Amino acid sequence: MTVPTITLNDGNQIPQLGFGVYLVEPDQAERIVSDALEIGYRHIDTAKLYENEDGVGRAVAKSGIPREDIWITTKLWNDDQGKDKAPAAFERSLDKLGLDYVDLYLIHWPKPGQGTFVETWQVFEEIKASGRAKSIGVSNFQPHHLEELFRHSETVPSINQIELHPRLIQQENRDFARRHGIAIESWGPLGQGKYPLLDLPEITSAAEAHGVTPAQVVIRWHLQHGLIVFPKTNSAERAKTNFDVFGFELTDAEMAAIDGLDDGTRGGPDPDTF
Ligand code: NAD
DSSP: OOOEEEEEEEEEEEEEEEEEEEOOOOHHHHHHHHHHHTTTEEEEOOOGGGTTTHHHHHHHHHOOOGGGEEEEEEEEGGGOOOOTHHHHHHHHHHHTTOOOOOEEEEEEOGGGTTOOHHHHHHHHHHHHHHHHHEEEEEEEEOOOHHHHHHHHOOOOOOOEEEBBBTOOOOHHHHHHHHHHHHEEEETTTGGSSSGGGGGOHHHHHHHHHHOOOHHHHHHHHHHTTOOEOOOOOSSSHHHHHHHSSOOOOOOOHHHHHHHOOOOOSSOOOOOTTT
């Protein structure tokens, strides 16, 4: 199965479907990521916060898959922002992963009250120039945080990774990103199991029509919107079906019905106050 790629504003190509490892226990990460690589995933989304970078790294090393064929994203945690702490935090992430470079490094949250994301971005520009992060981006940034970044830097983030699912379709943030050439990644793409997204009739009826599961419908909805998506599961069975989403296509009417579920529900924190 060849997963489509999205070409970023720096020319790099990211697999549009990947595997997320938030809340994957550190001692389970190696096994779960090994299973994902075996299934065919070639894009893993981790973070310093998840405390499983070393398990991810071991799975990559043991897989025998050429390094250049796997996309690895990690993220800088909030209390490591700033020009004094960020360089060492990046080194620690690389060490834990056992890698010479990551494909994507993200500022995990803007933390506007901290006032450090601009100088952190300057560190990210240096890391990218060194070749040890092939692409750099942000996460949980609202358009006004990005505008603040633009006032101080000419490097436009390649990615903004935001909470995005049928209850929170983030139209304004997506439109802003499109205008500025920023690709959007959807975190919590299945709603994190926090509300009964997968039981909603707009989703179950599409699943029945195509003979697939509700989760496959929702993943397909992300892909058809051009979003980058990496659902998480500890189950190899679910990982397999979540990856099997290229044999059907949602109709325009099904896409529109799912778009209509948007009610602005956030499962996660508000980026302005968190
Ligand atoms: P998700 O929406 O991927 O949901 C995961 C939940 O869905 C799990 O409880 C899992 O058991 C369930 N699930 C998975 N496959 C299923 C299936 N086929 N059928 C039924 N249920 C299924 O939530 P997430 O893990 O929070 O988000 C995905 C990834 O996004 C994370 O693993 C992480 O990499 C990233 N993330 C980033 C941030 C951020 O602030 N940047 C925040 C949260 C998550």
